[in-house]
Amino acid sequence: MIKGLDDLLKSQFNIVISDKSLLDEAFTQASYVNEHPHQNLKFYERIEFLGDAVMQLVVSEYIYRRYPKLPQGRLTRLRAAMVNEDSFASFARECHFDQYIRLGKGEEKAHARERDSLLCDIFESFIGALYLDQGVEPVRAFAAQVIFPKLDEGRFDEFFDHKTELQEVAQQHGPVAIDYELLSEDGPENDRAFKVAVKIDGETLGVGVGHSKKNAEQSAARQALVKLNQDHA
Amino acid sequence: MIKGLDDLLKSQFNIVISDKSLLDEAFTQASYVNEHPHQNLKFYERIEFLGDAVMQLVVSEYIYRRYPKLPQGRLTRLRAAMVNEDSFASFARECHFDQYIRLGKGEEKAHARERDSLLCDIFESFIGALYLDQGVEPVRAFAAQVIFPKLDEGRFDEFFDHKTELQEVAQQHGPVAIDYELLSEDGPENDRAFKVAVKIDGETLGVGVGHSKKNAEQSAARQALVKLNQDHA
Incomplete structure (x- = not known):
């Protein structure tokens, strides 16, 4: 053993x-x-x-x-x-x-x-x-x-595109409005920090941060997905 | 439906x-x-x-x-x-x-x-x-x-080599003698038929036929494997 x-x-x-x-x-x-x-x-x-x-x-x-x-x-x-x-x-x-x-x-x-x-x-x-x-x-x-x-x-x-996934999951039962809103952007040129919120039909479901706007959006979408999955559980 | x-x-x-x-x-x-x-x-x-x-x-x-x-x-x-x-x-x-x-x-x-x-x-x-x-x-x-x-x-x-498999299965619990014996060979030159028996420690466990000796041996080994698997079932 x-x-x-x-x-x-x-x-x-x-x-x-x-x-x-x-x-x-x-x-x-x-x-x-x-x-x-x-x-x-x-x-x-x-x-x-x-x-x-x-x-x-x-x-x-x-x-x-x-x-x-x-x-x-x-x-x-x-x-x-x-x-x-x-x-x-x-x-x-x-x-x-x-x-x-x-x-x-x-x-x-x-x-x-x-x-x-x-x-x-x-x-x-x-x-x-x-x-x-x-x-x-x-x-x-x-x-x-x-x-x-x-x-x-x-x-x-x-490997995974959360924004596309969120679109698919959120629109499962019909079209909804998905908007990404830049909340803030700071830090030095070589170390920018972006903060983005994602809203579905006006309600904020996730907030993400990242070194690029794209990363911050992906992170916000991921958060929204966790929230949606919890709501459906 | x-x-x-x-x-x-x-x-x-x-x-x-x-x-x-x-x-x-x-x-x-x-x-x-x-x-x-x-x-x-x-x-x-x-x-x-x-x-x-x-x-x-x-x-x-x-x-x-x-x-x-x-x-x-x-x-x-x-x-x-x-x-x-x-x-x-x-x-x-x-x-x-x-x-x-x-x-x-x-x-x-x-x-x-x-x-x-x-x-x-x-x-x-x-x-x-x-x-x-x-x-x-x-x-x-x-x-x-x-x-x-x-x-x-x-x-x-x-895709599968029955002779090798038979060797592995038969010798699972120690060495045994595996012999292939040509029983007959007939038919015209372009359509020969071979008949082969496989013996494990002298006992015939399978007989196979084929258009080549190799095919007949594979077929005999396959039969022996079926027999061995039945015995162990």
Whole structure:
């Protein structure tokens, strides 16, 4: 058993995996297995294959339901922004999974533990282990804690156009007036700060700041979307 | 409602979709929606986005469990052989889904109904509708009827090396002797027929025929795998 991993999962995510061998498999790289040939160990790759498919479904379903007007092309782009090596490696680090990977000595020396590709793999193999142990519902709960809030925090903003989205969501039941109003603009030339409000039919639903007017507008639109989604929840 | 589709699903697959609007959406192309602007119709693309992810998971989990020794790379290749436009279009035709798609007149004239890409989409959107209506279990049951048997029938053989697979499965619990024995070879030069038996530790587990020795061996190995999987079930 991997020391401390159980405690981490319990304290951070309230997850208790019954089948500890699944956890061991999910956090063990082939290099470690090769260095311990007599322990009959398994490495994470097969379980990662499954975890990847589980995560694709859980993210797809979440954005499908959350953005009922988003066309397929934009759903696909948003999913690609959420499900990729970069973001999964970040999630793995935020969950402190990097500290629990079992690596061979050579890989350890080569700083594999900091490598995005490995961290992404381990994040997926953890998902695979959780799914095999408990089914899809706990994976959804984990994603709701680790991944989905990042949407509202703007983590995927560069892939996602909040102004267009706000237009789609706000006009779901008919046309409304959406206006962006510059509230202030200050700071030195090389560090301007813009403050923008977005109003829907005259009511201010969000205020955003940014180093450009465009960024401030996107940020205001994002806020308005959070508000609209709360109102509809 | 699409005429006859309900009856087809009930009689062929024992599936009854409660929310008929999901079925309508799944079998309607954008061209049809555009020709009926006042009916407030939806087309299949969003639901297909979801169905694609559901199918990926269902197929991934099936082959993950069925081939417990298959390494990740080969799982990935096998899944790609099963989940692609060609095979999904064939499944759609075998299920007679092509007859129930709602198309615009232009698309109908352009023979869209016979187009692999559209048939593949519709197969996935049907899966999406089934999933939204009833969850993942009925999708698994549908796949067990329509997709998984094709593995034993050899539909994916060109992507799949049964001899290697047999070696992996048979030697799961230690080394065994696997021998291929040519039983007969006849027919004219340009239409030879080979008959090969595969023996594991002396016991014949499969007999295959083919136009080459290699094909006959693959076919014998496939038969042996079916037998081994039955024994382990």
